[in-house]
Amino acid sequence: MYRIDIGIDLGTANVKVYMRDKGIVITQPSVVAYDTKTKTIVAVGSKAKKMLGKTPEHIEVVKPLKHGVVSNYTLTERMIKAFVKNAMQKRKIWGRPNICVCVPSRITEVEKKAVEDAVLRTGAREIFVLESAVAAALGAKLDIMETYGHMVIDIGAGTTDIAVLSAGGIAEGNSLKVAGDDYTEALIKYVRRHHNVLLGELSAEEVKCEIGSVCKRKKEMSYVVKGKNMVSGLPVKVELGSEEIREAFKDVTEQILNAICAVIENAPPELIADVSREGIVLSGGGSLMYGIDHLIQEKTGIKVIKADKPFDTVANGAGTASEYIREQEELI
Ligand SMILES: Nc1ncnc2c1ncn2[C@@H]1O[C@H](COP(=O)(O)OP(=O)(O)OP(=O)(O)O)[C@@H](O)[C@H]1O
Ligand SMILES: [Mg+2]
Known part of the structure; x- marks a missing residue:
């Protein structure tokens, strides 16, 4: 049986950590400040973000993730380690934790492995890698196991994850590197x-x-x-x-809207009929952009529902995915 202790949304801009029975315990910028002389980490998270563009030459302020993908392996690992350690102090977990971490859909196996390895080295027992769009749907409490079309759009910092889901999986989706x-x-x-x-x-x-x-x-x-x-x-x-x-902003908005329309066009009509009844769920920090929900609604003709706490949706989904993972394993 699989029980998730910690859910991690390893975002391009922010890492969010969900702890079992506690909820979101950490929301911190995905930034690391590194001393190239002493080869040590100077700061992680918000302290490091404040240093952006303000450090002497030997201190590098790095965002180790680009478009949801690990671009600096060592620093990503160090950053996750710091956050997981911090989260573990918020609630006693006996033994090593089971961790569920989210990645954008359509990343390569090599990219996925990089995330998996980085999390594994934090001392996790078992790791489950979940696609962000699935986690967003779970976090928004959509019943994605039923055979019914649901649609989620997560606009993050580096990726816009768009997916139409049904029967436990993504029927049609895209992970746009624009957000x-x-x-x-x-x-x-x-x-x-x-x-x-x-x-x-x-x-x-x-x-x-x-x-x-x-x-x-x-x-x-x-x-x-x-x-x-x-x-x-x-x-x-x-x-x-x-x-x-x-x-x-015109260009960026257009790219996001076009990608959303393309996913709807390519999705099976029965599922889109369901989506038009239920509406599209919008999450991610980028969804806080004034008017983006309105534009999506206008362009698609489908009602848009903004997630409650858009920053937390994906991590909430990762942290509460135990049942989903169990059902997936039973299907294999
Ligand atoms: N009020 C706001 N209006 C517009 N954009 C906002 C607002 N607040 C935050 N953002 C943007 O939201 C983005 C961060 O959102 P989020 O934390 O969901 O991204 P992420 O999960 O780190 O990235 P990704 O999912 O792409 O890897 C940043 O680009 C930030 O500037
Ligand atoms: Mg995100």
């Missing part, structure tokens, strides 16, 4: 081109979260942000309006 962080990048590019100002990643993300939108706001907003003038190299303030930001 929340691409909005941040698009904004940096726009401000560089139109205002001659270089914005740091943290500042751009702040603007995006504060006034970013993909649909017209009831009341347009503006935000003053500090950057560096491209010509003089001196610090400057620039006022950005929500309308121009929407312009900067």
Whole structure:
């Protein structure tokens, strides 16, 4: 029998850890600060994220995951170890824990193995790797074992996982390598081109979260942000309006909407008929973008339901997947 003790959503931007009987115990940025001189980890999580763009040369601030995939194996392992250790202190678990970790769908076996190995080295007993879209559906409490079409879209930082599920599996899906962080990048590019100002990643993300939108706001907003003038190299303030930001976001939004439509087009019609009755569940931090739910609804003609705590949906699903995994094993 398989019982999951810890569920991990190893996200490109944030790691979320679910602990059995406790719920989400950790939400921390997937960032590691590393001292290249002493070859030691200086900080992990939010402490490391605050150091982005602000460290001396010998301290590297690294995001060890790119688009949901391990890009720096050693640092990913060290980061997971730190988070799992931290989580284990929140609740006593006898022996080594069984861990369920999520990965984007359609990653290669090599990429999957890299995640599995990194988690295994934390001292786990058994590891189960679950596709993020399945975990999102479980986290949203959809009964995916029944033969009925459900649809989930998880917009994270580096990937948008889209899936139509039925009878315990993904009937049609896509994992697009475009998501929340691409909005941040698009904004940096726009401000560089139109205002001659270089914005740091943290500042751009702040603007995006504060006034970013993909649909017209009831009341347009503006935000003053500090950057560096491209010509003089001196610090400057620039006022950005929500309308121009929407312009900067257009391309990214279009790619996400097109991918969603393609999945619906390719999915079996009976399942889409079910989805149109039930609606599409939207999760992930990127789903907090103002108006994205409305646009998806408008483009697909299907009702969109926003998940309760969109950051936590995938980790909640991973942490509560015991029954699903048991049923899957019985099917084999
Ligand atoms: N209020 C907001 N408006 C728009 N975007 C937001 C908001 N809050 C957070 N985000 C974005 O959500 C993303 C992080 O979401 P999440 O933690 O779900 O991603 P992740 O799981 O780490 O990434 P992935 O699933 O792609 O590996 C970031 O790009 C962040 O900027
Ligand atoms: Mg995610």
